[in-house]
Amino acid sequence: MKIIQDLDQYHSAKPLALSLGMFDGVHRGHFSIIDKLNQIATEKELESGILTFWPHPRKVLNPQDDVLLLNTLDEKIELLDKAGIQNLFLKTFDEAFRNLTGEEFCREILIKKLNVKHLIIGYDHTFGKNKSGNFELLQQLSKELDFQVEQLGPVDFQHQHISSTKIRTALATAHIVEANDMLGYxxxxxxxxxxxxxxxxxxxxxxxxxxxxxxxxxxxxxxxxxxxxxxxxxxxxxxxxxxxxxxxxxxxxxxxxxxxxxxxxxxxxxxxxxxxxxxxxxxxxxxxxxxxxxxxxxxxxxxxxx
Structure with a gap:
């Protein structure tokens, strides 16, 4: 797996099948996205990629924020590598980036810098300044910018959606077996x-x-x-x-x-x-x-x- 920290230095002969988000925990909900990414990349002769942020945006916006995560960076890299992701983009959530609107992010980052041809997002994912980017915006832009987008539904465990927040809660209450079931490991x-x-x-x-x-x-x-x-x-x-x-x-x-x-x-x-x-x-x-x-x-x- 290639790790890219400077998006301006990224160059590839193949376009990308990409997903984006924190992927904290790299849990079973994330694996459903990763499996679909790898499938699409193989079928369409694309490379698979994940765009995530490090450090956590909350830490950048407020350095005093004692944000705790399920994964260290090394753990996240190991899990995504084992899952077969070919490119991991580690973007710093700096001032310029945080002020991009959803549309600007799509045009300038996803299309111009990364050459995304297939984008997969989770059921509740938003992006861009003031959360101005969402699935509906991506659908509107996809025809003009020549890419496909799909939104995957949640993965359920015991009649509730799996999320990093629910896993943190399970760990905080010592429900280890439940946390492990949601993680998948x-x-x-x-x-x-x-x-x-x-x-x-x-x-x-x-x-x-x-x-x-x-x-x-x-x-x-x-x-x-x-x-x-x-x-x-x-x-x-x-x-x-x-x-x-x-x-x-x-x-x-x-x-x-x-x-x-x-x-x-x-x-x-x-x-x-x-x-x-x-x-x-x-x-x-x-x-x-x-x-x-x-x-x-x-x-x-x-x-x-x-």
């Missing part, structure tokens, strides 16, 4: 293993403390069953998100105990995939009660069917 987190307080090793449950990438959404505080991936090797793990209240901790940490693993992971990159919620964060009366709960969590993790 297990929600994951990758980060470097950093030094912590090293309390876990003193009670028989050493943990790897994961440095969470800036802007990445974490599920609700609590304990989780996770897959752990180290150098393409799979391990079962039990992960905790919280402040370690039993030992009067204050700083939020994300720590994973890896079953049947013994080694030094400091400064290595680790990936965890969330599979099931175990329980809320608990403040125990002492370490003995904490160890009893960890023993129970370990048993459930060992029994879990990955």
């Amino acid at each position: 297990a929600y994951s987190l990758s980060g470097m293993v950093i030094h912590g307080k090293k309390i876990g090793r003193t009670i028989g449950y050493p943990t790897a403390n994961i440095e969470v990438p800036e802007g990445k959404i974490l599920p609700k505080k609590g304990a989780y069953i996770v897959e752990v991936w180290l150098d393409n090797q799979f391990y079962k793990g039990m992960l905790s998100i919280g402040t370690n209240p039993t030992v009067n901790g204050e700083k939020l940490s994300t720590e994973v105990h890896i079953l049947n693993f013994d080694g030094d992971l400091y400064d290595q990159i680790i990936r965890v995939k969330f599979r099931e919620f175990l329980h809320d964060e608990i403040k125990f009366e002492g370490l003995e009660k904490l160890i009893e709960k960890l023993d129970d969590d370990k048993r459930l993790t060992e029994e879990f069917q990955f």
Whole structure:
């Protein structure tokens, strides 16, 4: 997959089948668009492409906005690459761009710069200054500018439309299985293993403390069953998100105990995939009660069917 950050530098012998949007989470609703894009690109001998924004427009419009996303940029690139997209356009949402009307965006960006011949948008997508661009405008312009446009309906899960917002809500309420069903894969987190307080090793449950990438959404505080991936090797793990209240901790940490693993992971990159919620964060009366709960969590993790 080619990654293009400067649209002026893009040149291709083939026109594009394109879709646009944030594609945060790259969930099952997005995959329906991607599958259609790839199909159209093959049938019409076009190249497939996604035009998205990085950083998030809200962050550009208000640098103090603490916007959290389902994907880091690297995760989004990996997911779109695996889905077969040939071109990923990463556009900065700068002052000039944000002031383009829907029609100007269509004429100047989609047609003049990118040579789009087939455009696919989601059921609720708008674009351009004051959301002046929509499916109806694209239909009006398509004949004059010689491109085709289609709008895909939503993908439903449990009688509701799948959306990035609904997935964020599921994670915030620890409905991990529901979030994963809407995503179409297990929600994951990758980060470097950093030094912590090293309390876990003193009670028989050493943990790897994961440095969470800036802007990445974490599920609700609590304990989780996770897959752990180290150098393409799979391990079962039990992960905790919280402040370690039993030992009067204050700083939020994300720590994973890896079953049947013994080694030094400091400064290595680790990936965890969330599979099931175990329980809320608990403040125990002492370490003995904490160890009893960890023993129970370990048993459930060992029994879990990955």
